[in-house]
Amino acid sequence: MTGAVGNASADPFQRDLTAPRPSDPVRSSWLLWLMQPFAIGVAVTATALLILAALAGFRVSSPLQFALRNESLQASPAVAALKSASQVWRGSGKAAPMRVIRPMRTLIQSGPTTFQWTTAGRTTSYTVHVVDDQTQEEAATSLQISPASSAVCAWTDPVSLTPGKRYRWYVTAIINEQEIDAPGIEEPRAKFSVLSESELTHLDELKKTNRGDHLVNGLLNLRAGLLDDAKDDFQSLIGRAEPDSRG
């Protein structure tokens, strides 16, 4: 029996289980690498930098870079077109006792639109008129609105206006049995445009990557010409609701 074992160990094709195993060269090199504190430090730093770069790439979009680099705003050229189209018709005279607030020289998104204006004393009722700026046809008219107790009155048009079209609006107040329009013919007209469907789709795609970020959304709205939406975004960041008193 002993001789048989001796013969087996002498066999060149039989593995000697009693001999010490050679260490795995690959496994030992990884262990050595992991043991090096310097290597661990490099790995942690690289991971942190990658996460930071990913966050930066996610949050910094081109409008934010533009605002930070140039310290100025980048708004749609359509806003400038609205401004030049809203000039006074003739001369200067007595302004209406109430003022339109919004929308005013801005683009808006399609959907129900809210019109806001300041109230005037001794008013019986208000009526809002929305007019197509090209055809001069009335696009929407409100029912008679009772005066609000607050300083600002509002009416929401439930019907969507046509995307891509330009409109103007005015409010008629009955004061002492007389009809008074605001803005009057002596004041700049309150014009606005509805964002086209293609522009709205593009804007929504950009916002998808920044869902819930008011800063980037505000800058994207601003670039699209949605001035009121951009202002709302920035005001919500500041955390205080400033009453909009400008026309």
Next chain:
Amino acid sequence: MMLKMIFRVLLVEPSQTLEGKAFLRRLIEDIEKLRE
């Protein structure tokens, strides 16, 4: 300076710093200038 501001905007909520609030107020003022 720009790098500092980017990191402030990225890592800190803008409304929680004086610089951030001033930045946002300036943006709102500039919006009104665009209408005038």
